[in-house]
Amino acid sequence: MKMKMLKKKLLCLAIAAVMTASNAGCGKGPSAADAMDDSQSQPAVKDSEEKDQQENTGSDQAWEPEELDTSERVDFIIYELGDAPADLDLVEEKINEILLEKVNATLEFQFSTWTDWQNKYNMQLTTGGVDLIYTANWAEYGKLASSGAFVPLDNLLDKVSPGVRELLGEDVLNQCRVGGELYTIPCNYMEYTCNGILYREDLRKKYDLPVPDSLENMEAYLAGIKEKEPDQPLLTEVAAQVLNFKYPWVTFAGLPYGLSINHDTPVQIDDYWFSDDFVDDMKLMKKWADMGFWSRSILGNDNESQDGAFENGLAVMYVSGYNPSKAMSVKETLAKSHPDWEAEFIAFGQTNGVIYPANMQTNGTAIAKDCKNPERAMKVVELLLTDPELNALVMYGVEGVHYELDEKGVYHNLSERFTYEGMNTWNFRNKEIMLSSESSVELNKLFGEYEEMGAKMKYPNTDIFGGFTGDTSEVVTEDGAVANVLQEYLGPLQAGMVDDVDAAIKQLRDKLTEAGVETCRENFKKQWLKYCEEYGYQ
Amino acid sequence: MKSRKSRIKKSKSMIVFQCMACTLLTLGAVICVVPFLLILSGSLSDNAAILREGYSLLPRSFSLAAYETIFKAPEEILQAYKMTIFYTVVGTCVGLAMITLTSFVISRKEFKYRNQVSFLIYFTTLFGGGLIPWYLMYTNVLNMKGTTFPIWFPGVMSPFLVVLMRTFITDSVPDAITESAKLDGAGQFTIFYRIVLPVLGPGLATVGLFLALGYWNDWYRSSLFSTSQKTWELQFYLSNMLNMSASLKQMAQSANIPVADMPTQAVKLAMAVVVTGPVLLFYPFVQRFFVSGITVGAVKG
Numbered sequence: 001m002k003m004k005m006l007k008k009k010l011l012c013l014a015i016a017a018v019m020t021a022s023n024a025g026c027g028k029g030p031s032a033a034d035a036m037d038d039s040q041s042q043p044a045v046k047d048s049e050e051k052d053q054q055e056n057t058g059s060d061q062a063w064e065p066e067e068l069d070t071s072e073r074v075d076f077i078i079y080e081l082g083d084a085p086a087d088l089d090l091v092e093e094k095i096n097e098i099l100l101e102k103v104n105a106t107l108e109f110q111f112s113t114w115t116d117w118q119n120k121y122n123m124q125l126t127t128g129g130v131d132l133i134y135t136a137n138w139a140e141y142g143k144l145a146s147s148g149a150f151v152p153l154d155n156l157l158d159k160v161s162p163g164v165r166e167l168l169g170e171d172v173l174n175q176c177r178v179g180g181e182l183y184t185i186p187c188n189y190m191e192y193t194c195n196g197i198l199y200r201e202d203l204r205k206k207y208d209l210p211v212p213d214s215l216e217n218m219e220a221y222l223a224g225i226k227e228k229e230p231d232q233p234l235l236t237e238v239a240a241q242v243l244n245f246k247y248p249w250v251t252f253a254g255l256p257y258g259l260s261i262n263h264d265t266p267v268q269i270d271d272y273w274f275s276d277d278f279v280d281d282m283k284l285m286k287k288w289a290d291m292g293f294w295s296r297s298i299l300g301n302d303n304e305s306q307d308g309a310f311e312n313g314l315a316v317m318y319v320s321g322y323n324p325s326k327a328m329s330v331k332e333t334l335a336k337s338h339p340d341w342e343a344e345f346i347a348f349g350q351t352n353g354v355i356y357p358a359n360m361q362t363n364g365t366a367i368a369k370d371c372k373n374p375e376r377a378m379k380v381v382e383l384l385l386t387d388p389e390l391n392a393l394v395m396y397g398v399e400g401v402h403y404e405l406d407e408k409g410v411y412h413n414l415s416e417r418f419t420y421e422g423m424n425t426w427n428f429r430n431k432e433i434m435l436s437s438e439s440s441v442e443l444n445k446l447f448g449e450y451e452e453m454g455a456k457m458k459y460p461n462t463d464i465f466g467g468f469t470g471d472t473s474e475v476v477t478e479d480g481a482v483a484n485v486l487q488e489y490l491g492p493l494q495a496g497m498v499d500d501v502d503a504a505i506k507q508l509r510d511k512l513t514e515a516g517v518e519t520c521r522e523n524f525k526k527q528w529l530k531y532c533e534e535y536g537y538q
Numbered sequence: 539m540k541s542r543k544s545r546i547k548k549s550k551s552m553i554v555f556q557c558m559a560c561t562l563l564t565l566g567a568v569i570c571v572v573p574f575l576l577i578l579s580g581s582l583s584d585n586a587a588i589l590r591e592g593y594s595l596l597p598r599s600f601s602l603a604a605y606e607t608i609f610k611a612p613e614e615i616l617q618a619y620k621m622t623i624f625y626t627v628v629g630t631c632v633g634l635a636m637i638t639l640t641s642f643v644i645s646r647k648e649f650k651y652r653n654q655v656s657f658l659i660y661f662t663t664l665f666g667g668g669l670i671p672w673y674l675m676y677t678n679v680l681n682m683k684g685t686t687f688p689i690w691f692p693g694v695m696s697p698f699l700v701v702l703m704r705t706f707i708t709d710s711v712p713d714a715i716t717e718s719a720k721l722d723g724a725g726q727f728t729i730f731y732r733i734v735l736p737v738l739g740p741g742l743a744t745v746g747l748f749l750a751l752g753y754w755n756d757w758y759r760s761s762l763f764s765t766s767q768k769t770w771e772l773q774f775y776l777s778n779m780l781n782m783s784a785s786l787k788q789m790a791q792s793a794n795i796p797v798a799d800m801p802t803q804a805v806k807l808a809m810a811v812v813v814t815g816p817v818l819l820f821y822p823f824v825q826r827f828f829v830s831g832i833t834v835g836a837v838k839g
Contacts, residue, residue: 029624035696041626063758068638082782083767083778083782084766084767086614086767088766110765113761113778113781113782114781114782114784114785114786115757115774115778115781115782116758116761116777116781120761120762123670124675126670127670127673127674127677127678128678129677129678129683269742306804308585308589311587311588312589312590314589316589416611418740
């Protein structure tokens with residue numbers, strides 16, 4: 001009897017466990033639903049419009065904007081990334097008042113939120129739920145454009161908004177072309193997102209140390225602080241990123257698979273991992289690790305533990321992931337929490353001479369292929385980008401409610417319910433009519449300096465790398481294997497956590513070759529050279 | 539004599555079993571409780587202390603700052619609370635009604651196509667339409683995007699719960715009883731209402747708890763179908779807050795995106811406490827039904 005009960009009890013326990021598990025697992029799965037055709041697309045309308053456009057191209061009249069037929073009201077939906085501001089309804093209403101009057105259209109802003117945004121973003125385009133959409137190279141603009149998710153814009157620009165073409169300039173538009181066609185209207189603002197280091201200037205002054213703008217100076221700076229204040233932790237991350245002081249590579253971490261390219265000679269691809277430079281650099285990292293610049297448990301640190309380390313005095317330097325505007329916000333935080341501290345930012349490009357603004361594909365507006373009325377949508381984009389009143393509404397909210405301007409015309413926020421660029425409409429930034437905020441005054445000064453430096457390069461102020469999207473679908477296995485090898489062998493090397501650097505490098509190289517790094521490289525090189533050819537980089 | 543002897547013998551094995559069970563369960567309980575204590579103490583700590591010294595079981599430097607941050611502007615979180623309670627109540631009530639009625643029907647022997655219908659229901663556990671058709675159904679066919687309907691409706695029926703309930707009904711209501719009721723002139727609805735429903739207590743509690751927990755913990759449907767923060771579920775409010783800081787941080791490297799004040803570690807933990815609180819209070823009351831419900835409903839099935 002009892003044994004039976006015991007068995008039964010155990011069984012019950014097991015079943016309860018299984019059920020709890022299955023309940024936890026099935027939380028988000030979609031339930032069954034029938035596949036339905038998209039009944040709302042309107043191919044007929046689009047066809048006739050495309051014909052119109054084709055008739056108009058080439059003729060001189062194409063440059064004269066035609067009178068837009070605005071007899072029928074159109075309600076557009078625009079999809080932006082990120083979270084909606086609290087006062088979305090209020091601002092939307094004001095925008096629509098003007099849009100209705102000017103082009104008889106309305107615009108509803110929808111937001112992806114930051115949860116699972118990539119998935120939802122793609123789904124909007126697949127299901128045809130939106131008319132206008134924010135685009136960015138980091139949101140796979142190139143891939144989506146070549147798969148036909150957006151309406152080609154060259155003809156529309158000529159027909160509806162020739163002014164926008166003039167405003168942005170052909171150079172900028174060319175950066176956004178995919179397969180020779182334009183699919184997005186970039187914002188009219190060059191931003192420098194160059195990476196660099198953020199360090200404690202007050203400590204440097206206090207102990208009269210060199211400015212850490214090169215590998216040697218950085219070593220002297222860190223060693224100096226270590227000597228004077230032995231209890232002060234120095235870095236909470238591996239310093240391998242600062243090798244960018246030495247190499248003027250096109251991207252801040254080099255190309256994938258240990259390849260490297262000089263900005264001046266994009267088609268000449270070099271090998272870094274198998275070079276002697278790599279050995280020297282890794283020995284330097286080992287030396288730094290032995291000098292105690294970072295803790296021995298650094299490989300176990302996750303990203304979270306690095307959060308706020310600098311701001312709380314747990315590190316004297318951030319070496320990765322910081323660009324001018326991020327550095328600026330840390331400075332603002334410090335000014336409040338530790339007024340006696342001083343932080344300074346040095347871009348790697350200031351030392352290695354390669355500095356350029358982010359690729360123009362970074363912020364743009366595209367017309368989705370299922371757009372109800374592409375011409376009117378184009379006009380709406382033009383207005384939001386160039387009309388001072390609309391642009392101000394979309395970027396900053398309602399004057400007097402959400403912000404005010406001081407006597408110098410500088411923006412001051414009044415309400416948490418709509419902050420600076422509160423709708424994440426980075427795609428409508430327009431430098432001609434942009435309001436500067438307190439922090440952007442300083443930022444624009446920095447940008448001015450960078451622009452001067454960047455002008456000296458062969459491709460002046462051009463991010464030749466940013467428009468490239470690699471496709472690894474043909475080498476998935478090798479790509480995954482290489483990534484695993486890197487995590488296992490390159491990580492400890494960069495952190496200086498190996499006893500014999502030469503032996504560890506040999507092991508890394510062997511493992512990489514075994515994992516098929518050559519195949520990955522070939523695949524990458526092929527695509528890269530094709531990309532260079534398409535955009536005229538030699 | 540004999541029976542007493544055997545009782546002693548068995549109680550020895552009982553003692554061993556109980557010792558083992560107690561140790562295992564204590565271990566299990568500790569494994570469950572410790573992380574929660576960490577969260578609780580972290581939420582009551584000063585954020586700088588967390589960064590400096592890491593987490594601990596007791597708050598290192600006690601501070602209510604995290605809770606103050608959350609409740610400084612409580613409208614958003616209260617709205618999310620309100621919506622989640624709404625979804626949970628509506629979804630659980632509608633779901634219980636539908637599941638019980640469906641299970642009753644397919645448990646009736648008189649129903650000729652009950653095997654076919656059961657199969658159709660069971661079939662959906664193995665094969666689904668996939669995410670995009672599902673999404674299209676609610677947005678383009680039903681045009682329900684932005685309303686509250688697609689947030690609570692998809693959760694009302696689950697094949698697993700229907701099967702659970704059906705087993706429960708067949709087990710707890712012998713055929714003889716329903717048959718005699720039929721002979722006395724009861725219709726199907728009377729049988730359901732007067733004979734079956736009164737003995738369904740544990741089953742209803744179990745299924746209800748599963749449904750309610752599912753609604754309370756869901757965030758995905760808000761993520762897909764909400765167009766305004768007013769319809770957000772509570773868990774989505776939380777998860778979005780965490781995701782926001784993660785993706786903004788990642789993206790701020792490649793684009794000049796102003797990184798606003800990120801929630802600190804302590805605030806994240808405090809949020810977790812605030813959203814799990816009610817469930818913890820709710821659990822003890824339903825738990826006794828819950829255990830019996832699962833065992834009665836499932837073991838013999």
